[in-house]
Amino acid sequence: MKTAITPTRSENFSEWYQSLIVASDLAENSPVRGCMTIKPYGWAIWELMREEMDRRIKAAGVQNANFPLLIPIEFFNKEAEHVAGFAKECAVVTHHRLKMIDGQLQPDPDSKLTEPYIIRPTSETIIGDAMSRWVQSHRDLPLKLNQWVNVMRWEMRPRMFLRTSEFNWQEGHNVFATHKEANEDARKMHKIYGEYMREVLAIESIMGEKTEEERFAGADKTYTVEQIMQDGKALQAGTSHDLGQHFAKSFNIKFLGTSGKLETAWTTSWGTSTRMMGSLLMVHSDDDGLILPPMVAPHQIVIIPIVRDDDTLVMNNFSQEIGEKLRAKGIRVLVDTSDMRSADKIWKWIKRGVPLRIEIGAREMLNNNLTITRRDIGRDSKQTISVDELLNSASDLLNTIQKDMLSVVQERNKILITDVADLNKLDKYLTDGKIGFFRVNYEQTLDKKFDDLMEKHKISRRCLDDKDPSYVFVAKSY
Template sequence: MTAQSAQKKNNQKKAKTAITPTREENFPEWYQNVIKAADMAENAPVRGCMIIKPYGYAVWENFQRELDRRIKDEGVKNAYFPLLIPLSYIAKEAEHIDGFAKECAVVTHHRLEAAPDGKGLVPAGELTEPMIIRPTSETIIGETIAKWVTSYRDLPLKLNQWANVMRWEMRPRLFLRTAEFLWQEGHNAFATAEESNADARRMLEVYAEFSRNVLAIPVIEGEKTPEERFPGAMATYTIEAILQDGKALQSGTSHDLGQTFSRSAGIRYQSQDGAEELAWTTSWGMSSRMVGGLIMTHGDDDGMQMPPKVAPHHVVIIPIVHDDGDRAKILDYAETLARRLKELNIRVEMDASDRKTPDKLWGAIKQGVPVRVEIGRREMEEGNVTHTRRDIGRDSKTTESTDAFCNKITAMLDGMQEEMYQAALTRTNAMLHDAKSLDEARQFFSEKSSIGQLRMDAAFLQEDAFEKLQKDFAVTPRCLPFADEGKKVIVGKAY
């Protein structure tokens, strides 16, 4: 090989990526840079809190719309409960408070006064009872619905709220783990244990379907081990995603709370035969961390790739103007296309800014817009559009008639959605390995090149050597997959 060809090969190897470092070079840094490049969020002045920028929030709004519809289809009604919870409420359930105490933000004052030394303000007006900022709302919703439920006729009661919650986190990361995050929390109450358990399982199904079909994120459905359970729950069900770096992400959870919260909050009802009974409750939630899961599942070295169903824009139209005489006509042609697409329920963004064309193109790539459309004089004169798919790139660049494009765009987006899911599923499956013994597991986790999760016999959970495995390699049991009927456990690193 000549020096020249060696040089050329080297250049090819280091093909310029829109995001540096690449995923392979430094995954955590890549993740943060994708968020920055896509203009989705940034850190807030308060550690652990984030500012969700319009493009990132638009993803959340699409997420909300799709999930909210599914929740309502289950017969759940939305409501809103307060941010502040009396300390006495949360203190009632010992196991629950034990689980959350360390991460509760506490409000102790209700007034600010000038500091004695004249510099700044200090808290004054101490509250007779401190309040906590909700880390979750089981207690206040339990206390409230205890007043609403008196008869078996009041059950089932199904409530959901879209809210922010706060958990004082040690190690925050944008979207994946923030002190304040956005979520929905559902709280259902039933007359029987069978109903509450079936409900917890049912809501997990809703989450799994939503993850796969809307977010294009493959998930494993299963049950948490007792150690990993929600504080106070009888059973915690989870969907786990395996991200591109092989770590697992608990993506949605559903808890069968049994009578734990009914007992502490006094959710009692009179049954048909006149006896006083305690209700059985569930709770279930999915949060803004999924936006992080979305990035870590679909992003590549050129930035974000949005699954069409949550993409803020399905199509970005980039008018290309070489000569000012054409400008008005080209923009007009582009606007006409935009209107046509909007009539097809396509979310269209027109980029008529005066940025340079390559900057517009790369901006759209980094934001992960599924389809880029370029409109210049050639398209205008021939009644065409030129379009490129984000997931395939320049090889998909096609010029065809506007009619042909409008006829296929919906199917094209649906196809992209499906292909993104299949690609993610292939990766996920490749990262799930079987281990036949704890020794084999130790071997796997000690190799630096090993990425992914291990599936092993659930009986290993009882062995002392398993605890050592967890400690030595910072891995945890993620779940006992339903598919294996509780006989297997998935173990690995997690976010």
């Protein structure tokens, strides 16, 4: 059977992913090495994702703010351990002026900065510096800050949405008076991320703590939201760090405690990014294109009037009327009255993953009927119903689609997680091409033999099992 996306997932998952992004018009590679341009349809999805995440972050008592893009290099020098994890591949600003030299614009040698600046790869350092001024007394605590910004980490092997040199994210940075509060906060944000993925993106995640080996540079504890793609590989979709007093000490975040003594604070940081878009694509899409959960679909319903030459106006008007009635119920509806052929319109919106498609033919209009098709199920869900029936059931139907998409992922996850008794068994599974997450005894992975397996199969420890932290999930990853 011909599919809209070639190659298919089973033929070549990685190429399918690239084709999917092109076919659904989400983004494209830019002329800037390793950076992407997010096109309007992709950005519209991201805006919906961001809005809902922002709402949940604010509900957790966090305030948004905005810190500088550039970070003085001295801030990195204060943070040897952090730097070891991050600073290697950063964009460095060394000049502040251009000059025409030999007919070509070049950095003006006279504008060389005494101290170079780094484009933020993450903002613990510059926000830590601000916190050292903003936090003076225990009354200033807790202080909970977040920013939605672009960051940059030079990427040698970029992939759209998954690894790009520049990406958009939210980074939260909270300060507390005690370690207990900080640790609880890191867990709380972790939990909020997990709920968000489930309730908004319709993705069930594997939630757990990173092992010592995989922790964020400078963190006491890192909690991660890991997700299983359709090819069985892992994607880390959001992390929350209990940073202990690491940054508080380096940046001198101190407060006058209730006892009147100066105390060092405790911080956390937590982030999610446009990487979630990559997960959304690789978890839900099929060989015909995107499948969007209704909550993040720019158009939850598309209405396509199947016009012949003579009835275009009346068909379009009829469709617009239904569109208006659905919008009045708070549903995002697109009525596609463009001059493309109907069959092309249908495929366009299949590829772009609109959750519910409505087709209206001339005879249907006369009977006040229309035909609906769910994107997640496809032609098997196709049915003709009355306009009234649609208007009464549309919201419920979208909720059902949202829930069903989650169920599919939950069921698939069960199949894609395998308990493994020992490393020999793990080696065999992987050699045989078994895909997914493998649950292994953590102690066993500290053996040199596991290092060999990591190398051989390109696997890594994803996170400890929350239900029994003596086990760790191991998988290939993005």
